[in-house]
Amino acid sequence: MDVRDHLRTALQEALTAAGIDPLPEEIALERPANRDHGDWSSNVALATAKNAGRNPRELGQQLCDALNENPPVHVTSVEIAGPGFVNFRLADTWLYDVLGDVLDQGVDSYATPDLGGGKHVNVEFVSANPNKPLHAGHGRGACYGDSIARLKERCGFEVTRETYINDRGVQMKNYAASLAASKAGQPIPEDGYQGAYIHEWADEMPVGADPLEWGLERGMDSHRATLEALDIHHEIWFSERSLVANEKINAALADLRSHGAVFEEDGAVWLRTTDFGDDKDRVLVKSDGDLTYLTPDIAYHREKFERSDLLFNVWGADHHGYVARMKAAMQLLGHDPDELEIAITQMVDFVKDGEPMKMSGRSGNQIDLDDIIAEVGPDAARFTYLMQSVDSRQTFDLDEVASRAMDNPVFYVQMAHARICQILVKVAEAGIERLPLADVDTSLLTHERELDLLRSLDTLPDTVRIACEDNGPHRVSAWAREQAAALHGFYHDCYVMGDGVSAELTQARLALVAASQVGLQIALQLLGVSAPESM
RNA sequence: GCGCCCGUAGCUCAGCUGGAUAGAGCAUCUGACUACGGAUCAGAAGGCCGGGAGUUCGAAUCUCUCCGGGCGCGCCA
Numbered sequence: 001m002d003v004r005d006h007l008r009t010a011l012q013e014a015l016t017a018a019g020i021d022p023l024p025e026e027i028a029l030e031r032p033a034n035r036d037h038g039d040w041s042s043n044v045a046l047a048t049a050k051n052a053g054r055n056p057r058e059l060g061q062q063l064c065d066a067l068n069e070n071p072p073v074h075v076t077s078v079e080i081a082g083p084g085f086v087n088f089r090l091a092d093t094w095l096y097d098v099l100g101d102v103l104d105q106g107v108d109s110y111a112t113p114d115l116g117g118g119k120h121v122n123v124e125f126v127s128a129n130p131n132k133p134l135h136a137g138h139g140r141g142a143c144y145g146d147s148i149a150r151l152k153e154r155c156g157f158e159v160t161r162e163t164y165i166n167d168r169g170v171q172m173k174n175y176a177a178s179l180a181a182s183k184a185g186q187p188i189p190e191d192g193y194q195g196a197y198i199h200e201w202a203d204e205m206p207v208g209a210d211p212l213e214w215g216l217e218r219g220m221d222s223h224r225a226t227l228e229a230l231d232i233h234h235e236i237w238f239s240e241r242s243l244v245a246n247e248k249i250n251a252a253l254a255d256l257r258s259h260g261a262v263f264e265e266d267g268a269v270w271l272r273t274t275d276f277g278d279d280k281d282r283v284l285v286k287s288d289g290d291l292t293y294l295t296p297d298i299a300y301h302r303e304k305f306e307r308s309d310l311l312f313n314v315w316g317a318d319h320h321g322y323v324a325r326m327k328a329a330m331q332l333l334g335h336d337p338d339e340l341e342i343a344i345t346q347m348v349d350f351v352k353d354g355e356p357m358k359m360s361g362r363s364g365n366q367i368d369l370d371d372i373i374a375e376v377g378p379d380a381a382r383f384t385y386l387m388q389s390v391d392s393r394q395t396f397d398l399d400e401v402a403s404r405a406m407d408n409p410v411f412y413v414q415m416a417h418a419r420i421c422q423i424l425v426k427v428a429e430a431g432i433e434r435l436p437l438a439d440v441d442t443s444l445l446t447h448e449r450e451l452d453l454l455r456s457l458d459t460l461p462d463t464v465r466i467a468c469e470d471n472g473p474h475r476v477s478a479w480a481r482e483q484a485a486a487l488h489g490f491y492h493d494c495y496v497m498g499d500g501v502s503a504e505l506t507q508a509r510l511a512l513v514a515a516s517q518v519g520l521q522i523a524l525q526l527l528g529v530s531a532p533e534s535m
Numbered sequence: 536g537c538g539c540c541c542g543u544a545g546c547u548c549a550g551c552u553g554g555a556u557a558g559a560g561c562a563u564c565u566g567a568c569u570a571c572g573g574a575u576c577a578g579a580a581g582g583c584c585g586g587g588a589g590u591u592c593g594a595a596u597c598u599c600u601c602c603g604g605g606c607g608c609g610c611c612a
Contacts, residue, residue: 026552034556043554046592056592082555083592129612171612268610279538279608286610293612320539321607346540347605388548392541393605400547400561404574407561415574426571466551478549481559492576499570535574 003094004029004040006072011044011086014066018059024048031459038079038087039094045084056084095454096442102457102515103437111522113465116157122304123149125314126227126234127164130219131175133197134226135366137316140394141345142369143385143528145314146232147473148343150526152312155468160308162236163223164300167216168244169293175219176212179205195364197222226369230378231528243299249291252299252333253284261332271298273328276337282325298329301340305330311340312471320344343471345390352398376402379529383410386473386527409481414532416484417524420517421533423496427510430497434510444508449490453512456486457519464526473527480523487516 008027015023024047032041045060052059060080067078067086074094079087102110125145128138149159166172178192182202188194201218205211220237227233243249253269256262261272267287271294274281284295304311311330315322323342330340350357350367352375360368373381375398384401387409388394404411427434445451460479467475495501496509524531 028552028554030554032555033558037555041555046554050592085555166612169612266610270610283610288610290610292610317540317606319607323539344540344606392548395547397547409560411574412560415572419572419575423571430571462551470551472551474549475551478559485559488575489577491571492573496571501570535572 003074003090003097006074007040007042007088010067010070010072010075011042011063014063015044015048017066018062020048020052020054020059031455032087037081037085039090040088042086042088043084045080045086049084060084060086092446092451093443095451095458096445098454098458099442099445099511099515100437102518103511107518107521107525110518111461111464112154112156113461113468114156115465115468116152116155118156118158119309120158120160120307121152121310121312122160122162122308123152123312123314124162124164124304126223126232127166128223129166129171130216130223131171131193132195132219132366133222133363134369135363136350136369136372136396137348137367139230139369139372139381140348140385140390141314141316142227142230142232143382144343144345144390144473146230146528147382147386147476147526148312148314148471150528151464151468151473151476154464154522154526157310160236161232161234162238162304163234164238164297165216165220165240167239168241168296172212172216176210176215178202179211179215183207183211193364195366196362226373229370229373230382238300240296240300243296243303248303249296249299252302253295255302255333256284256298256329259332259334271325271329271332273325273332276328276331278324278328282329294325294329297326298333301326301330302333305333305335305339309339313340313342315342315344317344317346341471343390346393348385348394348396350396350398354399357398372396372398379414380408380410382528383413383477387477388474389472390474409477410529411535412488413477413480413484413520413524414529415535416487417517417520417531418533418535419487419491420513420520423491423513424510424517427497427506432497432503432506432510434514435507437511440507440511441504442508442511444502444505445512447490447494449486449493450509450512453483453486453490453516456483457515460519460522464522467526476523476526480520480527483516483519483523487520490516 007029011027012023024044027042027044029040029042032038045063046056049056049059057080063086064078064080074090075088076091077089081087123145126138126142128134149161153159174192178188178198179202181188181192182199183205188198205214256271263270263272268283269285270281271284272281282294283292285291301311327337327340331337357367359365360371362368380401384396400408463475463479467473494509496513497506521531
């Protein structure tokens, strides 16, 4: 049982004894930033005093007295502090419980808060045009979307990873015409695509192939290979054309009409998205009879809802203006707005040799994601993309990220894992076998380095929960860095075996190291970064 | 003009539902190696949290306003 449950129960009893009624719905407990304030702290006296017409400091004192009278398990003392905080000091035994939890539950079960309850969520990300290679900015959305999917899987959701292919419309025609022109040795059309890749791909194209069909496959293959390098796999590559072929667009239009959300004006067909907060209504069918981009996309989202409880989209910053209309469209179809979540990833600036990176020659006007991966490697690329919140613009410095030194966070974290593996190897070579935890005297773990590792491990379940609720995988990378720092410190000061280390202490430290390995593996798995055994 | 995101240490960034003396990494300076990989560890220094006002016992966090930056604002995709 989580130590917090014990503390909460005890606080509830103390509140009741102090005459507080009704009891607060939630009793907040936190680990104070300042260790002088104890191991755990609650602001419950501050939060309830006002409604109860009490002085917070007095109420807090009353709670402390009651709790000291009959202290919860692990608790050595309870103190009132500041304006009315109730601070708990705990014996280190509470951390030994954490060690037991980590090792009992292991990589598959530790830090798996059930937030999804088995609900099915469709995570759509990347969704790039297949007419050119993925660019470096796509990398952020790709790594972010995949990590969101991993977080949701860990937190009890059924997840489908999906990407949408814009395989119809003007851009595809221009792309096909560009391939055909290059193949024929003619200049690329004015509104065609200029990058070197067009010529490379045209060279590969068999004579007589349909440039549109062949080019579509070629573009998708390119995307697939790039994503594969990052260990990202979409279960579904959804074709926009298939919506037309399967009458899905007409069905969506009919559905919208039946909800009274469609009207005609100036020869065009409009959707009344202003009913749900959009700043203007949107055209579905242009006066020339063509569909806008929005219409198949609505049909697509409607289709996704037929096979999912929840939708999660990852879009680039340049599409944020599109959010309101899509959410409005889904509400016009009768969906709850919370069922469609749209995350916007801000832009990334790439720096190399201290200079803003130039557009690559290969694709003309973009930096290719392939080049970034080739430059820094997939692990460093993923970790870096996920190191900060997608809400703010990112500066991706290739020199820092490519460095194989400890000033590079990804190597710092991976090195921590590799060190653990090396310790386990050395210990095994020495003929020492790790005993079951029941046979280990965990109370030998008293060094601050050891306790820090356990304190950090204790925060992993909350970190995973918050990362999932908040759609912030960067919280996991921050945790991984913290755990790695604790591990390196431990490694420096605490030897698992050798002179002056008793057999019993070796066993206790082995358990600790194994638990740390579990934590790091969980974090790295969520980030999609490998956990190497050596470096 | 309107909308979304951002503004925190020299640099890159954290900071869950408002909590106590605002954190980390890099860079800088100073220390620590006869043992599991020193590819490490420890210490120092570095801040009107963009400005102002408000709400609150308490604001980096919430509200308003101003300033600065990015991205959008089409019967393009």
